[in-house]
Amino acid sequence: MKNVILTGDRPTGRLHIGHYVGSLRERVRLQNSGAYDEIYIMIADAQALTDNAEHPEKVRSNVMEVALDYLACGVDPEKSVIFIQSTVPQLTELTFYYLNLVTLSRLQRNPTVKAEIQMRNFETSIPVGFLTYPISQAADITAFGANTVPAGEDQAPMIEQCKEIVRKFNAVYGETLVEPEIVLPKNKNCLRLPGLDGKAKMSKSLGNCIYLSDEPETVREKVMSMYTDPDHIRVSDPGKVEGNTVFTYLDAFCKEEQFKKYLPEYKNLDELKDHYRRGGLGDVKIKKFLVSVLQEELAPIYARRKEWEAKTDDVREILKRGCAAAERKAAQTLENVRRAMRINYF
Numbered sequence: 275m276k277n278v279i280l281t282g283d284r285p286t287g288r289l290h291i292g293h294y295v296g297s298l299r300e301r302v303r304l305q306n307s308g309a310y311d312e313i314y315i316m317i318a319d320a321q322a323l324t325d326n327a328e329h330p331e332k333v334r335s336n337v338m339e340v341a342l343d344y345l346a347c348g349v350d351p352e353k354s355v356i357f358i359q360s361t362v363p364q365l366t367e368l369t370f371y372y373l374n375l376v377t378l379s380r381l382q383r384n385p386t387v388k389a390e391i392q393m394r395n396f397e398t399s400i401p402v403g404f405l406t407y408p409i410s411q412a413a414d415i416t417a418f419g420a421n422t423v424p425a426g427e428d429q430a431p432m433i434e435q436c437k438e439i440v441r442k443f444n445a446v447y448g449e450t451l452v453e454p455e456i457v458l459p460k461n462k463n464c465l466r467l468p469g470l471d472g473k474a475k476m477s478k479s480l481g482n483c484i485y486l487s488d489e490p491e492t493v494r495e496k497v498m499s500m501y502t503d504p505d506h507i508r509v510s511d512p513g514k515v516e517g518n519t520v521f522t523y524l525d526a527f528c529k530e531e532q533f534k535k536y537l538p539e540y541k542n543l544d545e546l547k548d549h550y551r552r553g554g555l556g557d558v559k560i561k562k563f564l565v566s567v568l569q570e571e572l573a574p575i576y577a578r579r580k581e582w583e584a585k586t587d588d589v590r591e592i593l594k595r596g597c598a599a600a601e602r603k604a605a606q607t608l609e610n611v612r613r614a615m616r617i618n619y620f
């Protein structure tokens with residue numbers, strides 16, 4: 275069996291450090307591991323429209339932003355196919371067939387969709403397309419025969435739903451589709467990076483993000499205004515580390531050798547945490563350390579993004595080639611699906 279990756283992002287905004295630790299960093303690592311035969315990275319514009327139907331310009335303009343973020347992070351168009359979802363019509367057709375394999379109550383039980391409905395205040399006015407996006411996501415994954423999906427924790431219910439569709443399809447129509455596995459980040463602090471405001475998830479829709487394209491100075495300002503422990507008022511007060519966003523980000527980003535470089539009076543993060551818990555360590559100091567850690571990780575990404583921003587015609591060409599390659603692959607799968615379903619008439 276081939277080793278194939280399918281993964282992607284919604285073009286609802288520029289990508290942020292939550293995407294980076296939750297999925298992008300892992301994708302680039304897998305891409306460069308040489309263990310994969312094919313890698314598809316999808317800019318999910320059609321999925322973005324399920325809750326942005328009235329804002330097509332927002333989705334359109336962010337397609338380029340997301341492509342730039344990919345290239346900036348080290349996605350290599352020679353090794354990975356970057357494509358735009360809506361340019362592959364086979365995905366829509368597959369979705370139409372899969373809709374029949376899922377019940378409404380099953381969709382309504384999906385915990386991520388439930389949380390997203392609440393976050394968007396849809397109440398009873400849920401767009402049908404939004405409720406069914408896990409089915410269209412199953413079409414995206416299976417169209418490419420992907421066995422590996424590197425994604426953040428919020429995607430686990432989507433992969434579960436996809437597996438159920440694959441099993442049902444194969445049971446009814448015969449062995450045709452590949453069952454995928456999610457690859458979550460190994461560092462558990464990266465599963466769901468909280469927002470700057472300490473809210474459960476850094477999310478484009480909540481505006482609590484550090485973007486990969488933020489200027490170094492903006493990163494500094496954002497970190498300095500971050501949420502810490504509200505009861506840690508004086509430097510001498512004992513502080514809480516759990517739920518303290520500065521420490522969560524340090525857990526996700528900092529490397530031991532960075533202590534020697536930026537904060538030599540501590541050996542590692544455990545020592546820093548112990549001091550904070552005891553009291554006597556101020557928020558400004560830990561924030562300044564976090565600024566250095568983040569700026570070090572983001573500097574090469576920022577520089578590469580600037581280079582690609584100067585040649586968007588090349589980026590458009592990469593996308594065009596990617597869309598054509600993706601369509602070829604999806605067309606093969608659709609042919610197999612139609613044959614299995616006995617709807618290949620001529």
Ligand code: ATP
Nearest residue numbers: 283284286292296425426465466467476477478479
């Ligand atoms: P939106 O608010 O429009 O849904 P989003 O910020 O949730 O945007 P998506 O495009 O839905 O981003 O998610 C893309 C990928 O990034 C998914 O694999 C998701 O799990 C991962 N991801 C998104 N936010 C985070 C986060 N805060 N921490 C870890 N992973 C994340």
Ligand code: MG
Nearest residue numbers: 284390428477
């Ligand atoms: Mg999302």
